[in-house]
Amino acid sequence: MVFDVSKRKRAPEAMRRSESARVLIDALPDAVMVHRDERLVYVNARLLDQLGYPSAELLLGRPLRDIIHPDDSDKVLRRLEQMRLTGKPVPVSEERFLRRNGEVVTLEVAKVPLIFDEEPAVVAIGRDVSERRHAEQRFRTAVESAPSGMVMSDESGEIVLVNRAIEAMFGYTAHELVGQPIEILVPTRVRSLHPELRAGFFAAPGVRAMGAGRELYGRHKDGSEIPVEIGLNPIQNSEGTFVLCSVVDVSERKRAESALAMADRMTAVGTLAAGVAHGINNPLAYVKGNLLFAQAEIGDLLDTERAARPGPATLGRLAEVRKALGEAEEGANRVRDLVTDLLTFSRHREEPHATAQLTAVLESVLQMTANEIRHRANLAKSYEAVPAVVGEASRLAHVFTNLIVNAAQSIPEGEAECNEIRVATWTDSEGWAIVEIRDTGCGIAPDLQARIFEPFFTTKPIGSGTGLGLSIAHGIVSALGGGIDFKSELGKGTAFRVRLPAWHGERGVAPAGACGHAGRMRLLLVDDDPLVLRAMRRQLEREHDVLAATSGQECLALLRHGEKFDAILCDLMMPVITGMQLYDAMAEEFPRDAERMVFVTGGAFTERAQQFLERVPNPRVAKPIDADALRTALAALTSTS
Numbered sequence: 001m002v003f004d005v006s007k008r009k010r011a012p013e014a015m016r017r018s019e020s021a022r023v024l025i026d027a028l029p030d031a032v033m034v035h036r037d038e039r040l041v042y043v044n045a046r047l048l049d050q051l052g053y054p055s056a057e058l059l060l061g062r063p064l065r066d067i068i069h070p071d072d073s074d075k076v077l078r079r080l081e082q083m084r085l086t087g088k089p090v091p092v093s094e095e096r097f098l099r100r101n102g103e104v105v106t107l108e109v110a111k112v113p114l115i116f117d118e119e120p121a122v123v124a125i126g127r128d129v130s131e132r133r134h135a136e137q138r139f140r141t142a143v144e145s146a147p148s149g150m151v152m153s154d155e156s157g158e159i160v161l162v163n164r165a166i167e168a169m170f171g172y173t174a175h176e177l178v179g180q181p182i183e184i185l186v187p188t189r190v191r192s193l194h195p196e197l198r199a200g201f202f203a204a205p206g207v208r209a210m211g212a213g214r215e216l217y218g219r220h221k222d223g224s225e226i227p228v229e230i231g232l233n234p235i236q237n238s239e240g241t242f243v244l245c246s247v248v249d250v251s252e253r254k255r256a257e258s259a260l261a262m263a264d265r266m267t268a269v270g271t272l273a274a275g276v277a278h279g280i281n282n283p284l285a286y287v288k289g290n291l292l293f294a295q296a297e298i299g300d301l302l303d304t305e306r307a308a309r310p311g312p313a314t315l316g317r318l319a320e321v322r323k324a325l326g327e328a329e330e331g332a333n334r335v336r337d338l339v340t341d342l343l344t345f346s347r348h349r350e351e352p353h354a355t356a357q358l359t360a361v362l363e364s365v366l367q368m369t370a371n372e373i374r375h376r377a378n379l380a381k382s383y384e385a386v387p388a389v390v391g392e393a394s395r396l397a398h399v400f401t402n403l404i405v406n407a408a409q410s411i412p413e414g415e416a417e418c419n420e421i422r423v424a425t426w427t428d429s430e431g432w433a434i435v436e437i438r439d440t441g442c443g444i445a446p447d448l449q450a451r452i453f454e455p456f457f458t459t460k461p462i463g464s465g466t467g468l469g470l471s472i473a474h475g476i477v478s479a480l481g482g483g484i485d486f487k488s489e490l491g492k493g494t495a496f497r498v499r500l501p502a503w504h505g506e507r508g509v510a511p512a513g514a515c516g517h518a519g520r521m522r523l524l525l526v527d528d529d530p531l532v533l534r535a536m537r538r539q540l541e542r543e544h545d546v547l548a549a550t551s552g553q554e555c556l557a558l559l560r561h562g563e564k565f566d567a568i569l570c571d572l573m574m575p576v577i578t579g580m581q582l583y584d585a586m587a588e589e590f591p592r593d594a595e596r597m598v599f600v601t602g603g604a605f606t607e608r609a610q611q612f613l614e615r616v617p618n619p620r621v622a623k624p625i626d627a628d629a630l631r632t633a634l635a636a637l638t639s640t641s
Helices: 006-027 045-051 070-086 130-145 164-170 188-203 251-308 312-346 358-368 370-374 393-409 469-479 530-540 552-560 579-589 591-595 607-615 627-640
Strands: 031-036 039-043 090-098 104-116 119-128 149-154 159-162 216-219 225-237 240-249 378-383 420-427 433-439 483-489 493-500 522-526 545-549 567-571 597-601 620-622
Touching: 031 045, 031 104, 045 090, 045 104, 045 119, 070 090, 070 104, 104 130, 130 149, 149 164, 164 216, 164 240, 188 240, 225 251, 251 312, 251 530, 358 370, 358 378, 358 393, 358 420, 358 433, 370 378, 370 393, 393 420, 393 433, 393 469, 393 493, 469 483, 469 493, 522 530, 522 552, 530 545, 545 552, 552 567, 552 579, 567 579, 567 627, 579 591, 579 597, 579 607, 591 597, 597 627, 620 627
Parallel strands: 378 420, 522 545, 522 567, 567 597, 597 620
Antiparallel strands: 031 039, 031 119, 090 104, 104 119, 149 159, 149 240, 216 225, 225 240, 420 433, 433 493, 483 493
């Protein structure tokens, strides 16, 4: 009888190898199970701990399905079949397992075929990734809830994560962005440069700001560019190196900075305009005054010559001289109107007791904005009678300038014959003054109309508008007790309507443009410029008895000698003793005469002068003196005396 004892001889060796494998498996920090024919034949202590079993006997011999999550069973069996057919390990994958208490734990599992206890089996080595998944979820939650835009991409530039702020900022959904190259968010004009910059970052990753010292822009889904600030933060994990970009939309800050810069420029321009206006108004005062005087004298000469029956040549020459003087006066009036417009736009404070004639304000604004309008639209005006309104002309001019410029800019250049801007005024049933500015421009989209008066909101490109114009206009009109509203239809145009309360005379000052006559009066003119004095004297002597003083000291001397005047016309800004100081001195010594002062201004108001004019109730007239304005001021004096 022959016995084959080779197998028996190999058994101790196999047992030793099996015991060695068990020792090695038990020493692993990961969960390990060995299964054959889809039944568990070995588990280590780490797996028992992961699944919550106190002893191996509770698992050995049980089907693998008992500890696999039902939703993952088919996937696990397919991977086992693939390994049986190929005889090779399958790639690592995540699999969900059921703990003894029913909880789910996720393991990252590697499976390898091997001989266990001298028979084919499969060893599965699992690493718990639940905590990593929790950490990833916490990371995603933090990214999602961040107020700044967050976008993460890998080294190849592929986007792997975005938050809601990025969706809102760039107009894409997360589904549209994930998997796309990061360059989708880079402006087309610089897109080709970005891969090299990205490679430079990954070559030396570190926390830093992107584009230090440069203005950066992102590209919106609609193709527009968004000014942004970007911070770069490298993220490293088992999958490689990523970059997390923090993106902040700085559009509103840019607009605010632009608005502040514009305010500074406007302040400088206003100061310059006021200085220029004052420099022009003084010589203009005697140019216009002398022209008026010469016209009046020529008129008298013509009347005298006609009575003396001279030849037609003489009358013709005198008439031509009178015509030439009239044309010169018209030129002076145009210069005066231009200076008035400059002053209107240089003032930033509301004058007390101010009233305005809307037609005059609108005409001034239309002159200033004529160049903006003429290439875009025909201008139509429809002025019905409106009352004088409460409000400073310069502030109202700001409102109407903004509305008219906006109307013009809503119409493309070069289509003037096809478009119209209509400016209309009327009085409503409650006696309020109405100004309507209507255009045939592009209109305002319905979804933007609710925000049109918000500060810094604009539909214009960055750099083309501050977004403050309509907000300021709304604030000015509201402060006057009025209202501003609009109607707009996309593609057809917009109509803005301003409603202002009428002036009812309760402020004690006649509105601009009202005209009265005070009768013949005894006037004292006080001005340090002799040419201005002579011109004013010639202009006024036809209707009044006039004396002149070249300084505040001379004025006080006349009053101390007992001279009496119905009114004192005094320049506001003079050397040695200003008109303000003269008023204060007279208020102490000659209070009745101080009340009869009319201040003549060339337009340059210092802060102190502005405060003074707010403090005193006296009338004021501007150089060059308009006869009707002066009559109104003098009539106001006589009505209060």
